[in-house]
Amino acid sequence: MHTRRVERSCRMGRRQKRWIAIVVLALLLLSGLGCNLTAILESEETATVPPSPTTEREAIPTDTPPPSPSLSQAVPLEHAFGGFSLEYPSGWVVDFGEGMVMVAESQEVLDDFDWSTGALMLILSGPPEDITEGMGAQEPSAEGLLDVILEDFGDQEEAHLGDVETRRFASQEGTGVPLWWAEEGQPLRGYLATYLDGEVGIVLLAVSPEDGWGEAWPLFEAIMSSMVFYAPLEAVDRGGIELGGRSMATLDPGGTDGWGYRSLGDEYVTIEVVALGDWDPTVEVFNEAGDSIGFDDDSGGDLNPRLMSLYLPTPGRYEIRVSTFSGYGDYEINLSGAEAPGGGSLTYGEMVESVLEQGERQVWTFEGTAGDVVSISMIGLGDLSDTYLELYAPDGALLTEDDDSGEGYSALIGEYELPQSGTYRIVARAWAAEAGEYELSLEKSP
Structure with missing residues (x-):
């Protein structure tokens, strides 16, 4: 499988694309599943259709006893870097992304990355602190992860959320919840599960078209019941x-x-x-x-x-x-x-214009004092439409970055409080190595 770029309407401008998969999942659920995975990860723009109204559906039992399903022909998968092992059905296919494993019933489902075409399971994993911080969970627990993902899901009139239940894996317990929604008129059914301990965090989403759920659900249950979690292997x-x-x-x-x-x-x-x-x-x-x-x-x-x-x-x-x-x-x-990049120095209240060559990163420095609250804006001019900003501390650490917080696709770091006094560096660049003129401004709040 060859995954393409993040679609603009749902794109998150993040440096750590290790967590782009988590952002994808959060966007899907926090927006009421208004963007399917194809729309987010494909470069071509895909129209989003609100989920169709739901009807009375057969509920998945919530008081589920410890699962005991098994696969007659199972393929073992040991993912040491992800911190888990599992078994999946023979004939299914697996692909790896950064921080994410995808298990699907066919190569077509993986290639299209569209769960309306068949059964698909996404497993997101990593160190527990990275998972909780990346998801914005206030409570470091499986329940806390589930809560933050589902925070706004219940407000969607055209989606249905089942009862939260204990989800048992091979020998560990997490939290799970059944889901129903639709994409472009296609009724879908899914199951979201989370697990968190002191060594690893897991977010799992299993999805299939509703008319295929009867066949997919026992297989999903068998996969989950085979899963064992442990500390991920480092680099x-x-x-x-x-x-x-x-x-x-x-x-x-x-x-x-x-x-x-x-x-x-x-x-x-x-x-x-x-x-x-x-x-x-x-x-x-x-x-x-x-x-x-x-x-x-x-x-x-x-x-x-x-x-x-x-x-x-x-x-x-x-x-x-x-x-x-x-x-x-x-x-x-x-x-x-390498030679020192283009750029220069800035003072508060100053605006400069410059030109980026393809793939270039220009560096602008300014003197800041601990407690200063600054705003930095980068607006593309002409052919440069999508700008990107990074702010580095005097010790060289990356403090914050931005892609699209300004108007259009312009980068804006707004109202950021400087943690220490010294020389700060602003890296001005473009998304996807674009080239062209831009305008950069630095302001200090009163």
């Missing part, structure tokens, strides 16, 4: 990489590779990852404190990531993590020195 250590170095490796399904680079500090580097096959890699860089200082997905063209002119402010070891937005396989990673 594979691929060793060090030198400036000017080029290495090759193979990313495991659903995995993350870590490469170490020791910098003398105060230097700019460019990092490129090239997939040797039909899959979509990502790259992210962390400093010694574990703070992310740069992320990219597609700036290198052909869905390959390229971090151009990334600033490494302090001496020490930096970790370069290669992961995936969709798929897995062989890749090549290149690290090279």
